[in-house]
Each structure stands twice: as structure tokens, then as C-alpha cells.
Amino acid sequence: MSANPELDALINQKLDELLPQKLEALLREREEAKTPSMTIIATKGTLDWGYPPFILASTAAALGWDVTIFFTFYGLQLVKKDISDLKVSPLGNPGMPMKMPFGPDWFKSINWNIPNVVQGNVPGFEAIATSLMKQTISNNGVASLTELRELSQEAGVKFVVCQMTVDLFGFDHADFIDGMDYVGAASFLPVAQKADVNLFI
Amino acid sequence: MNFDRELDARGLNCPLPILRAKKALGEMSSGQVLRIVATDPGSVKDFAAFAKQTGNELLSSAENNKEFEYYIKRK
Numbered sequence: 001m002s003a004n005p006e007l008d009a010l011i012n013q014k015l016d017e018l019l020p021q022k023l024e025a026l027l028r029e030r031e032e033a034k035t036p037s038m039t040i041i042a043t044k045g046t047l048d049w050g051y052p053p054f055i056l057a058s059t060a061a062a063l064g065w066d067v068t069i070f071f072t073f074y075g076l077q078l079v080k081k082d083i084s085d086l087k088v089s090p091l092g093n094p095g096m097p098m099k100m101p102f103g104p105d106w107f108k109s110i111n112w113n114i115p116n117v118v119q120g121n122v123p124g125f126e127a128i129a130t131s132l133m134k135q136t137i138s139n140n141g142v143a144s145l146t147e148l149r150e151l152s153q154e155a156g157v158k159f160v161v162c163q164m165t166v167d168l169f170g171f172d173h174a175d176f177i178d179g180m181d182y183v184g185a186a187s188f189l190p191v192a193q194k195a196d197v198n199l200f201i
Numbered sequence: 202m203n204f205d206r207e208l209d210a211r212g213l214n215c216p217l218p219i220l221r222a223k224k225a226l227g228e229m230s231s232g233q234v235l236r237i238v239a240t241d242p243g244s245v246k247d248f249a250a251f252a253k254q255t256g257n258e259l260l261s262s263a264e265n266n267k268e269f270e271y272y273i274k275r276k
Contacts, residue, residue: 055215055216058216058220059216059219059220062216062219062220062222062223062251062255063250063251063254063255064254064255140214141212141213141214141217141240141241142214142215142217143213143214143217151220155220155223
């Protein structure tokens with residue numbers, strides 16, 4: 001304790017005034033100097049659900065972020081060597097518009113309301129839906145999944161793969177593209193903990 | 202406006218114009234200007250955000266005849 005209570009009071013008052021400003025300035029400086037980071041858990045293995053992880057990862061990398069994608073369960077399909085055969089299923093997905101990518105505008109604007117019972121029982125329905133979607137993707141100038149994956153890797157996005165699900169589904173490392181680490185949840189979580197953005201897709 | 206390099210992003214959709222621009226800027230030197238032409242209406246806000254986040258200056262952003270023209274100066 002100081003012998004001068006008045007001086008103590010004055011110091012305290014000054015500190016109360018100055019500290020918040022100082023702290024805010026320091027925090028702002030730190031925030032601006034920090035490289036933003038994102039981790040994505042990719043769990044889906046269909047043509048449509050393959051897009052969000054690669055679009056967000058490649059764009060974040062273009063913005064200068066550090067990005068890691070953790071591929072697990074059906075997300076493993078996205079890192080197989082050849083992903084040109086991924087499919088989309090309209091079955092059980094009432095949110096998916098069923099429109100034709102060709103013909104006159106009035107025809108293209110029709111949303112075909114095809115009941116699930118038909119979708120599930122007509123052989124080859126999924127193959128047709130997939131080829132129509134691919135046509136729509138290319139008509140709209142949207143990149144192919146393979147292209148987005150390559151762009152992500154070129155831009156430095158880190159790909160990590162869940163070894164447990166590789167074993168579970170009977171895959172081999174040779175089934176997958178190069179340049180990936182095979183890890184477990186315990187390796188991924190500390191990376192996710194430090195990231196500014198965490199997405200489960 | 203003068204520019205050092207041009208990127209034709211017409212017909213490309215999100216996120217390709219941004220990815221191509223980033224790549225082109227990466228191959229340019231500091232102070233050089235990249236001209237981009239795009240048709241994706243979403244690219245207006247995207248290029249503004251891209252410039253803000255990466256520190257490359259968006260010198261101008263204009264629309265004429267459903268085409269969008271951007272000039273970005275490499276940081």
C-alpha cells in the first residue's frame with residue numbers, strides 16, 4: 001500500500017480511462033495483422049454437395065486465408081482420383097428444381113414435378129438427373145468439381161483425410177489423390193480450435 | 202484507364218472470376234493494373250470484398266451493357 005491514498009486514487013482513475021483505449025487499439029492491430037483461417041468438415045459425396053467445400057475453400061484461399069478441409073465419411077468420395085462420376089439424386093430432395101437445360105426458354109422454365117415413387121423406381125433416373133445437372137452446370141459457366149478441387153490445391157488449401165473412415169469403407173490410399181495427410185479427429189480438432197471459421201458440410 | 206494485363210471472365214460464374222483474378226494478380230508486379238471483364242452480376246460485390254480483404258486496390262467498378270468492368274491495382 002502506498003502512503004499516499006490520493007495518488008493511488010488518481011493513478012487508478014487514469015488507468016481506468018486509458019486501459020480500455022489501449023487494449024482496443026492493441027486488439028485491433030492484432031486482428032488486422034492476423035491471417036484469417038477456416039476449417040471445413042466435408043461429409044457428403046454427391047455431385048451437388050461436393051461444390052460448397054471446394055467453392056468456399058478456393059475462394060477463401062484467394063482471399064489469403066489459411067484453409068484446411070477434413071474429408072470424412074462420404075466426403076471421401078471428393079478426394080478419389082476420378083470424381084467425374086459423382087452423382088446427384090433428386091430422390092428425397094424436394095428442394096432440387098427439376099428443369100431442363102436445353103430447348104426454348106418456356107420449356108427450360110418448367111419445373112417438372114416428378115413424384116418420389118417414380119424417381120425411386122424408374123431405372124436410370126439418377127443417371128439422367130446427373131447428366132442434366134452437369135449440362136446445367138456447364139451452361140451456367142460454373143466450374144467442374146475437378147477444376148475447383150485443382151484450384152483449391154494450387155491455392156494451398158490443405159487436404160486432410162479421416163483414416164478411420166478410409167478403413168471403414170475399405171478404401172486404399174492409392175484410391176485417392178496425392179498431397180493429403182491421413183489423420184484422426186485428435187489431429188483435426190486443434191486446427192479447428194484455432195480457426196476463425198468452422199464449417200460442417 | 203491504362204492497364205498492364207487483361208482478364209476475360211465473361212461467361213464464368215462464382216467463384217471463377219475471383220480465382221482467375223487472384224492468379225493473374227499473383228503473376229503481376231506491385232503497382233500494375235489488371236482489367237477484368239465479367240458477366241456475373243454477383244461479381245460486383247465480390248470484387249469489392251476481394252479488394253478490401255487482400256489489400257489490392259479496386260480503382261474502378263463499372264457496368265455497361267450487362268458487362269462488368271473492374272480495374273484492380275496490385276498491392
